[in-house]
Amino acid sequence: MTLVKVAPPIEQDVDLTQTYDAVIVGSGAAGGMAAHVLTSRGMKVLMLEAGKKLDINQELRSMQWPYDHPRRGDAPPGSHHLSFNEYTIRKPPYAKGAAFKHVYSYVGGWGGSDYVKNILVDEKDHPYTGSNYAWVRARCLGGKTNIWGRLALRLSDYDFKAKTHDGYGEDWPIAYADLEPYYDKVDLYLGISGVKENLPHLPDSQFQRPSKLNWGEVKLRESLKKAGQVLTPYRAGVTTDGLKHNKYRSKCYGRGACDRRPGGCDIHAVFDSPTGLIYPAMDTGHLTVRPNSTAHEVLVDKNTGRARGVAFLDSVTRKSYEAKGKVVILAASTLESARLLLLSRSPQHPNGLGNSSGHVGHNFCEHVMGPGVTGLIKELVGKPHTLDDGRPGGFYIPRFRNLKDRQPGFIRGYGYEGNSGHSMFPAHVMDTPGFGGQFKRSVRDHSGAFISMGAFGEVLPRYESYVDLDPETKDAWGIPVLRFHYHFSDNERKMAEDMVATGREMLEAAGIEVVGTDDKVLTEGWSIHELGTARMGNDPKTSVLNQFQQSHDVRNLFVVDGSSHVSASCQNPTWTIMALAWRSCDHLADEFRKGNV
């Protein structure tokens, strides 16, 4: 077995006297991709990351058994994670007045909170205000890619040309054909696992070895196939065959840790930005990374109105610094990039940088989730337990609504993520009534016999769904925080009802007894797929960026994260974020060479 154990590159001294070709804010999927593309084109790049550079393998400890951990994976006493009730009954800032030493988002409540306690932000230091929103943030090198859910899907022209299809919102300024070559590049550079299904609404990737399905999942797949529907193995942003060009990542050995914990892989078979993008970019000699750098303003030249760099605080010492760049690239996440633009007010840009349209922070969208179904596969009750969870994910049922049909209650669609089979902890234990020998036997006999799936649906972008700066509340660094003005609408609620009803029909048609349905829509933000706050478009009056994620107002300013997305699709965004960033940075490098930026 050849496990990859190559140490990260040595930290460099950061020279803030020089003017870099580009300064990137953020080190997640978008920032990492920008660094990869620009350094491979020979540009000198400085990357600022607000969080620490963690010894990530020590944090994740993927193979540690629960009984080898003093609290069976739980974080130390004094830590608290927010619950659904807290998110709904209370108003942000949720950690205000909390008696706990540390307060984390709901992700800290998943099994294994000790493994993410240094990855997730402490809500006490990072408040926000306004409407209810479950905002999950990770401040460390690589950001949320260290623990992302791995579902790596492409969008199609059903998404890019959604307005043409149903009349709502705006089309993207690009078509699938524009992005397809870049999706291919992302697939081949980072590795993706899946099965070709030839679906126009969910284009195939350049797949490596797919995960296998377990018995219950095959049963559902076969039943759906008869109805002309598709259940496909989880399309995971995971290298299952290995990547010859990357010495920092191992191939997947089906350990299953990424799906058992809040995510993460300490052999980096799962894509994460540091090992997938940043360390190789550092090896070119063109990338300098400065962690602990909390950016709070994009600096603008008084005479030209162009971006000239980024003002930041050292996150630990709180000393002020400036990084100088010929180009500034924001990749701080959908909400943090919008916040930075709004914070960067100047006489030339009184509403915030790149915000002559007034659309920065608006058209905020994401995925609605919560509704789902659980079924019992009677054939598996009492059968010997098999290895079912040694893989990066279960299955995906792609969108099927409003493709050829027109639903009366809602537009757009949703897909289901799900899984079946035996797992380390028998989650059905608390739904098994009673106690004693019969209870114990029932738990044992039913382990692995359930199948569950939950839907992720497209939330429509609306101008009136937005974030702005709170006039009073500041974070632990004294920086004004975001205020949310964001609620689901009837379209999402109607869609959520359909998610439950249709999920039930699917299981029943497969001869699987439905034993549980969840019709509860989780708090806004729960999907961690926030998008749209600086959307692309051809019209500078109604959009913030052009098709290359370049500011309409400021030619040397780019925003390459999810904020640029024009609509949310129902497909998970990470792979699209990276394909777009690759395309835009390719364009940027061309123009930079010609002196046009």
Added chain:
Amino acid sequence: MTDAPKHPESLSRRDMIAATAAALVTPLLQGGAVSLQPVAGVPGKFLTAAEYALLDELTELIIPADDHSPGARAAAVAAYIDGRLAESLEPDWQAKWRSGLQAVDGLSRELNAKPFLEATPDQRVAVLTRMAAGEADPKTAPERFFGELKGWTARGYYTSKIGIHLDQEYKGNVYQRGEFAGYDAK
């Protein structure tokens, strides 16, 4: 569903128990790390000796040893819960356990005219049966405590070596080489 694959049953249940049990439980027992006797007279880190003995007995009643696998006592579930209580910074949670255990004794006095640990095995089961009766919609103090007790017992047991390997016969958290488990989608 004729085209669904057959469930693999090549490896018998007995083979698996023998293999896993030999690997795990023998060193556990030989090392003296686990006592199968009820704890008595020994205080926990948080609980008093009496409370600790009561909790130990309750956990074993909820998940008892059977012919398949050892129970909560062998898995040291009471020690796990006591340890969590001892290091907790939440006095409300600690108080909930203290009063919950008192409520169990209170119910036993009401039903059996003696404290729980002095009652006969059948009488103890009767107390737990009463506590569990309101599981779906708990109303009394003992009924409310039952959910807490069962939840932490399950958590302690099914995250233990015995729970994961002997009872659940979990096969994962391993490096798979060559053939991966499961069925191809096609």
